[in-house]
Amino acid sequence: MMHNTMAAEGLAARLFTALRAASADPPGVSRASYGEGEAAAHALARDAALALGLECRADPAGNLFMTLPGADRALPPVIIGSHLDAVPHGGNYDGAAGVVMGLAACAALRGSGTTLPRDLTVMAVRAEEMCWFPAFYLGSRAAFGLIPPELPDTVRRSDSNRTLAEHMVEQGLDPAFLRSGQASLEPGRIHCFIEPHIEQGPQRAEAGLPVAVVTGIRGSLRHPRCLPSGAWGHAGAEPRAGRRDAVLAGVELATALEEFWLAEEAAGRDLVLTLGEFHTPTTMHGPTKIPGELRFSLDIRSEDKAVLDAAAALLASRAESMAARRGVALDYGAGMRVEPLKMAPRLRAALLAGATKAGVPHMEMASGAGHDALIFGQQGVDCAMLFIRNTGGSHNPHEAMELADFNAALAVLLAALPEIAG
Numbered sequence: 391m392m393h394n395t396m397a398a399e400g401l402a403a404r405l406f407t408a409l410r411a412a413s414a415d416p417p418g419v420s421r422a423s424y425g426e427g428e429a430a431a432h433a434l435a436r437d438a439a440l441a442l443g444l445e446c447r448a449d450p451a452g453n454l455f456m457t458l459p460g461a462d463r464a465l466p467p468v469i470i471g472s473h474l475d476a477v478p479h480g481g482n483y484d485g486a487a488g489v490v491m492g493l494a495a496c497a498a499l500r501g502s503g504t505t506l507p508r509d510l511t512v513m514a515v516r517a518e519e520m521c522w523f524p525a526f527y528l529g530s531r532a533a534f535g536l537i538p539p540e541l542p543d544t545v546r547r548s549d550s551n552r553t554l555a556e557h558m559v560e561q562g563l564d565p566a567f568l569r570s571g572q573a574s575l576e577p578g579r580i581h582c583f584i585e586p587h588i589e590q591g592p593q594r595a596e597a598g599l600p601v602a603v604v605t606g607i608r609g610s611l612r613h614p615r616c617l618p619s620g621a622w623g624h625a626g627a628e629p630r631a632g633r634r635d636a637v638l639a640g641v642e643l644a645t646a647l648e649e650f651w652l653a654e655e656a657a658g659r660d661l662v663l664t665l666g667e668f669h670t671p672t673t674m675h676g677p678t679k680i681p682g683e684l685r686f687s688l689d690i691r692s693e694d695k696a697v698l699d700a701a702a703a704l705l706a707s708r709a710e711s712m713a714a715r716r717g718v719a720l721d722y723g724a725g726m727r728v729e730p731l732k733m734a735p736r737l738r739a740a741l742l743a744g745a746t747k748a749g750v751p752h753m754e755m756a757s758g759a760g761h762d763a764l765i766f767g768q769q770g771v772d773c774a775m776l777f778i779r780n781t782g783g784s785h786n787p788h789e790a791m792e793l794a795d796f797n798a799a800l801a802v803l804l805a806a807l808p809e810i811a812g
């Protein structure tokens with residue numbers, strides 16, 4: 391099948407330029423969830439979809455669905471999508487690349503007169519970035535009716551301090567839809583969800599490859615507020631045996647976690663972990679005091695559920711031994727656990743075959759960051775992700791995706807679509 395990719399690539403280039411212009415906030419772009427920048431991006435996507443003759447509908451949460459009809463309209467659609475919001479002074483491509491790629495794929499299919507066996511829906515998801523509202527995956531959770539009823543009136547946007555409900559109303563959207571738990575998507579009525587996204591780490595650039603097929607999204611075990619407590623004491627007067635030093639307990643835990651990491655890595659298992667905000671309380675600490683309190687954050691991620699289980703067990707056993715040996719209570723505070731998501735093997739295989747067919751150098755890798763695909767996967771929808779090389783990191787204005795790499799990923803997607811939609 392010959393695709394008219396020149397027109398599709400031109401559309402993508404024009405859309406990226408227009409998106410940047412519509413949400414410029416030097417340095418970079420800002421597209422607040424349920425704010426002006428995001429609304430402008432949705433309007434641009436909708437205009438492009440209408441120009442392509444796609445069927446457009448938005449749900450009351452503001453998620454936008456743009457559909458290229460397939461041969462059998464009764465079959466569940468393939469959904470390609472991502473989010474259109476962006477962090478303050480962020481890059482132009484995080485999220486947007488997935489929506490633009492869906493539209494470019496529709497343009498290519500239209501241009502070559504190809505009709506897929508089923509509908510292809512491009513979804514522009516609302517409110518994925520957690521920096522605006524302290525709630526994760528608002529748009530995709532709203533689409534499945536998964537928002538707790540009180541949430542629209544309790545979470546406030548970080549820049550305005552106004553509630554989600556107020557911002558939705560301002561955008562002509564309906565917070566009652568979220569409160570009601572109604573859904574605009576039914577998991578059983580989705581053939582699969584494909585999320586193209588820029589890579590957010592350096593691996594693609596280091597490997598010199600434009601595209602990666604994602605194996606899974608890492609799950610996480612997060613304890614944002616760990617508060618070990620022992621006893622404050624005099625740095626000169628207190629013998630070692632009587633001390634209940636919270637810093638030494640924290641350091642011991644950090645060392646144990648790094649040893650665990652090295653062992654898992656040596657065994658070929660996926661893991662990343664981060665201890666942050668490691669400090670003693672500034673109002674209490676001093677150079678001549680044994681630190682009786684400490685604060686740190688813990689962020690542990692793995693593609694492998696068993697590794698998260700092992701990490702949780704290590705935290706529990708260290709808490710026990712630290713209390714016994716050091717007299718320090720290791721309070722990890724409230725934790726959040728998100729299970730990892732494996733990408734559907736048939737979709738991974740289709741994308742890998744598509745990359746080979748399109749002659750695009752590629753590799754496989756795990757996604758370290760969470761994405762809307764996680765919500766679709768948790769609902770039982772088959773998911774796949776395609777990463778595009780990006781040399782500048784993400785969530786910053788230096789994000790740098792080359793259009794040539796975007797076009798390479800588009801070629802992979804187009805080569806894989808007949809199999810994906812089959």
Ligand SMILES: [Zn+2]
Nearest residue numbers: 473484485587
């Ligand atoms: Zn993103």
